[in-house]
Amino acid sequence: MKKTAILFCFIFMGFYAHSLELKRLFNQSGSPEKITISGIVKDLATGETLPFANVFVVGTNNGTTTNIDGYFTLFDVPVENTSIRVKYIGYEAKTIKVASTMANTNIEIFLTPTTEQLDEVVLSAETEQQVVRFNKKVSQVALSPKELASIPNLGEKDIFRALQLLPGVSGTNESSAGLYVRGGTPDQNLILLDGFTVYHVDHFYGFFSAFNSEALKDIQLYKGGFPAEFGGRISSIMELTGKTGNNNKFTLSAGASLLSANIAMEIPLGKKANLLIAGRRSYTDIIQSGLYQDIFDLYNDDSSFGSDDQNMGGDFQNQRNETEPTFHFYDLNAKLSYRPSDQDIISLSLYNGEDNLDNSRESQNTFGQDNEGSVDTNISDVLNWGNLGSSLRWARKWNEKLYTKTIVAYSNYFSKRDRLSDVTVQRTDSTTNSVLGIIEDNELKDLTARLHAEYQINSDHMLEFGGQYTSNQVKYDYIMNDSLEIITRDNDGNLASLFVQDNWSATSKLDLLGGIRVSHFDITEEIYYEPRISGTYQLSDEIKLKAAWGKYYQFVNRIVREDVTQGSRDFWLLANDETNPISSSEHRIFGISYENDGWLLDVEYFEKDMTGLSEFSLRFQSALRSGSDDQYFFEGTGIARGVEFLLQKKVGAYTGWLGYTLSEVVHTFPDISDNPYYALHDQRHELKWVNMLKIGKWDLGATWVYGSGKPYTAPDGEYTITLLDGTTYEYVSVGDKNGLRLPPYHRLDLSATYSFKLGGGTGNAGLSLFNLYNRTNIWYKEFEVVEDNVIETNVNYIGFTPSIFFNVKF
Missing domain, CATH: 2.60.40.1120 (Carboxypeptidase-like, regulatory domain)
Structure with a gap:
């Protein structure tokens, strides 16, 4: 890899010298x-x-x-x-x-x-009404948060749900706002908000993203082949830019949906500074709407708690006292910006988002013909997760050629799950007590300093260079039945990186972006080289060829914890090249596009080789066996490949796009399966049709999403382990890894938004119809083995769900 990187740099410098010579020869006097x-x-x-x-x-x-x-x-x-x-x-x-x-x-x-423009005007055939702009660079997409009203959402504007409608990004994951980009998983995406990393992007179990669109002004998504300025992830990059606020006058905006309310203030502070504050909170702990119940019922499964009457004798009587769970989420964005001069911008950004669920309860049960025994169950069921982030940023344009930005950022992801059942069984002659359930505690801290410089050499070359230093601390504890430690980790790691890249207009038709990133990771004491290059060639005014290649590494990973009976879960750990290796990928992208003033036809082929993938599972080793927790980690490789098709209408009253992705994601874990198998998020076909129509003050939208079935693993029986003390544990015998497929997924969503003037301000109100024809889409399957018989239960996504929203701005 070192020789490849050095050769790459020499070739690129040769091209650079050649371009300067050509420029000298053709720069004749008299022009x-x-x-x-x-x-x-x-x-x-x-x-x-x-x-x-x-x-x-x-x-x-x-x-x-x-x-x-x-x-x-x-x-x-x-x-x-x-x-x-x-x-x-x-x-x-x-x-x-x-x-x-x-x-x-x-x-x-x-x-x-x-x-x-709120007046009823007729849009001309040249007026652009785009929500997203494709084809800016190789695999790069821009999204405008302020234009999302036309896209149907489950209650309110959501930037991640809009991005899931793009080809190459999975749109059938209702339970995750995270992005599955070209065969990658959400943890393989680097998400930057004003320079700090956001590790968690979900509200309400993933049905909503953790970002308030009222606090953002621009989103850039790199689906692959991203340049050397970005590092630490192997799949994609999302760069979010927060609003600085209105510089001219105080602005207040507010809105509400069936689940939450939001408010935003933009406050000028003199002529050089301004403050933006935006907050959002659900009122699901106060009012449980029909939409809330539909979503919450998917997760409110009490089957794992309570007592089983099979050992209590006959005439078991349930006298549970029902309690209502409490749940709410919130997020807060704040940004203070100061311009000491026309060349300088100093900003302080803050983000905090958190979800809280408390489903704790108590119950009493009696058994026996004369109620001679009782079971008291005290269930602790508390879950909270979220992300805290902040950044201090100084940007300066020194002159017409040099621009720099310096960032110091902090991020803290946390997830605490306390799900224990304290069961006391009282009989006439004895009393027994047991604690069942799990405790999971995951915390990730990230402190980063970053310098990025842009030097515009001339019209042909813009040189970018910089460095980054990141210190991570990651903790994870997984405890079963209050005392059995399955895994406990507390690791620190430091990553230092340098990069250089050149945006080169080699000819009037050929543009190249090449560079290299070099990183040192102190846990492995190794240096990692990441050369990258991408380019576009303009065959004609309308036709463009494009390609990209690059090498990528990731040093903090989200590990999948397989749970066959109740769906898989995950946690973050720092890579150490032992139990969980450093992940890497190699991207290869080729494409062609045809674009005129009104239409875009774009085709891209992608291929991504991945190494150092990790999975955590208890089903291949007994959780009761003593020894290191290393036995539960498994290492593998993967490959994702496919082709994306896009047809977009860009201008006029009616706009939208039709996107199709044909792909596969194959994993190889020798210690889990003898043969390669399709990943959980593998989906052969995915089709998305997005329609937006502007009629006067009305914005109408319709989206249809289709995806072929995803793989899953099913059990085929059970076996029992008896310990020396006579305690018995039942374990599930599992069939082929991801050997079966769920039925296809599809749904139709509609929305209508009406904009109006309200006193000295503006407003809009709308209706959104989710899953209009009430398609039953399966999220995952649960299995229970009773006397060697497998009982299968489908856990479905929500059906037809209407929602309303209202927003005003003064």
């Missing part, structure tokens, strides 16, 4: 006057900077995108008879005539939000 234009792109209504906006010289291939703070630089712009055009999702495009006075100064370009 028209050309200038360099540098500036920033902002929202006209709020003064917010707009990241990743497209800025280009009309009629040429000379273009760029604004960086995460809205800055851009265009070189070699002719002065005479030339215009530049700026485009951004959710905003009216703007064309500006070039003048010589634009040289040697920072210009400000203001774009008008399309959502500010």
